[in-house]
Amino acid sequence: MLKTYQYDQLSLEEIDELILRNTDPNNQIQDTVEQIISKVKEDGDDALKQFASRYDQIDLEQLYLDEGEIEALANSISREQQRALEIAFQNIYKFHATQLKKERTIETMPGVTCWREVRPIEKVGLYIPGGSAVLPSTLLMLGVPARIAGCKEIVVCSPPQKDGKVNGFIAYCLKLLQVKKIYLTGGAQAVAAMAFGTASVPRVDKIFGPGNQYVTKAKSLIQSLTQVSIDMPAGPSEVLVIADETANPAYIAADLLAQAEHGADSQAVLVSTNETLISNVNEALANQLRSLPRAALAQKALENSYAVIVDSLENALLFSNKYAPEHLIIQSDQWKKMVNGVLNAGSVFLGHLTPESVGDYASGTNHTLPTSGYARSYSGVSVDSFVKKITFQQLSSTGLQQIGSTVEILAELEGLQAHKNAVSIRLSDLND
Ligand SMILES: NC(=O)c1ccc[n+]([C@@H]2O[C@H](COP(=O)([O-])OP(=O)(O)OC[C@H]3O[C@@H](n4cnc5c(N)ncnc54)[C@H](O)[C@@H]3O)[C@@H](O)[C@H]2O)c1
Ligand SMILES: N[C@H](CO)Cc1c[nH]c[nH+]1
Ligand SMILES: [Zn+2]
Structure with missing residues (x-):
């Protein structure tokens, strides 16, 4: 049911195209x-x-x-x-x-005090x-x-x-x-x-x-x-599952469907080292879809979803980091060794017993997360999102003497005489 690609047969351009989602081509x-x-x-x-x-x-x-x-x-x-x-x-x-x-x-420097306040x-x-x-x-x-x-x-x-x-x-x-x-x-x-x-x-x-x-x-x-x-940008939900032969196909199908049921423009991606697992997941998807009230929506999202066969968990991470999923689920006994390799993702769910739904509702982490590849550069919502961090600095006379000539030289090399003067005028008062 999921379209399946062989990672080592994809060109770089094909991978770039595969990871694009929710574009608005005709504006x-x-x-x-x-x-x-x-x-x-x-x-x-x-x-x-x-x-x-x-x-x-x-x-x-x-x-x-x-x-x-x-x-x-x-x-x-x-x-x-x-x-x-x-x-x-x-x-x-x-x-x-x-x-x-x-x-x-x-x-x-001595007498140059800096801090940030929230x-x-x-x-x-x-x-x-x-x-x-x-x-x-x-x-x-x-x-x-x-x-x-x-x-x-x-x-x-x-x-x-x-x-x-x-x-x-x-x-x-x-x-x-x-x-x-x-x-x-x-x-x-x-x-x-x-x-x-x-x-x-x-x-x-x-x-x-x-x-x-x-x-x-x-x-x-x-x-x-x-x-x-x-x-x-926190748009239509998406999930990428990395799984190996230790994973349970029914769990994977359930996790893929959990995001697929959000809407027709959701995407669910399975990246696996094991081809048999992918066909077992397809079977489980068909079974589970039958009892879902939102089956039609989930079915549409699955048409827009796919599986990728990789030859190693390293390559699975490589693909996932390119894709930069909103949610990454790692269903492998090797999950501990893989944590450091996760470079781009909104929120990550580790091991066989951590369904993505727990993060959607109640584990404590935030579910407002970057989609469409923005996890390459954005974090999910946190307290930081609701504050500004303002920097402060204060100089004592020692501080001004310590830092003054450095700033004078730097202002001069940028050709900004007034910047230099703002320091010099104070230094000369101190030296009087
Ligand atoms: N990335 C995240 O952190 C995250 C978290 C939760 C949900 N989501 C996603 O949020 C989305 C919620 O979407 P939704 O549609 O259910 O609710 P929504 O509240 O985002 O949008 C509903 C509104 O969209 C507008 N709309 C619908 N069709 C329109 C049209 N043809 N033209 C103009 N405006 C139109 C209407 O004003 C309607 O009230 C889902 O895709 C879900 O996956 C993402
Ligand atoms: N999975 C959504 C974020 O993409 C969040 C959510 C809310 N309710 C259920 N799920
Ligand atoms: Zn959800």
Whole structure:
């Protein structure tokens, strides 16, 4: 069922082509998103209401839910469901709390003291996907690090349901995060609303969150059009599994399907040293697909997926590092030896008993991760994403005397006399 390639028979160009995903060759998505962005910029709330009607099939009078409505919705879910969300919240909190580390102050020369201090980004916008599936887990993945960082204003946007509300799980997460409002807008229009601000939706300094190709394109365009920054391109989900003869084909199939069921544009890749394993995985895929409610979506994603046969685990890692998957799963008894060889990946799942789903929900690591090869240069969301690190320096008279002539020489060699003067004027006062 998975198209299969033989790694040693692929040319470099063929590998480059194979690892491309979610491109927008005819600029179709870009054109649509550009139109949406300019409409929201011009017409604000009216545009958001029109897009809700067009894309979410709901005519909204009000573009947000307030604290009372959130409370009522949050109370509608069972205690068991609340408890599961609480455990996820706590694990995500524990893992992310370790990320706020105080750095050392350093004297680079006697009397020249340098240090960095952390400041939260004041206003952050969190996009919570709600198209093909509503993802309360994403609200925890973004809201928890935002709270730990100390962001003052947390704006949350998510597509409205057909009843003009959000579901009780989203509402319960808002309660856990002490966020008192949610804006009922999705897609590129939500990104534009948070970037420009509308009568209802506040403008933010940075936009976070995963989404489909429209959301992801909107984030990248907004970053170039405004001073609002973004976390990273976090588009359609993807997974790459490296497996050898020690792996269980049913586990691999389950992991591939877990990402495939996100949407037709998801991709699931199997890289294996064992050809028989690949055919056993194909069999398991067919079996498991039969009982999946979202089989049609997963099937489409599998058509867009493939397997690669490699002659060694070293070559499996080579391919994986080129691909730079959002999620990498290593199903081999050799996993410990392979960890150092992982160079490009969003989040990694090691051994036979670590399904990727645990990271999606509750192990504690973040599930908002770079896709489409951006794991070559971006990290997933963390507390760092929600802060700025500001550098400070302070010189004593000894410090100025120690460093002064170096700066004077460097300023002169760049031909920047005023830079030199700013040092010289102080040095001459010290020497008087
Ligand atoms: N990379 C990550 O970290 C990560 C994490 C979670 C989810 N995801 C991915 O996020 C995505 C969520 O996508 P989704 O579609 O379910 O929800 P979504 O909320 O991202 O998108 C839904 C919205 O897209 C807009 N839209 C849909 N069709 C459109 C069209 N033809 N033209 C213009 N706008 C349109 C609508 O406004 C709709 O409300 C999935 O692909 C999932 O795999 C990625
Ligand atoms: N796998 C997604 C990231 O690509 C995250 C997620 C949320 N819910 C289920 N899965
Ligand atoms: Zn998932």
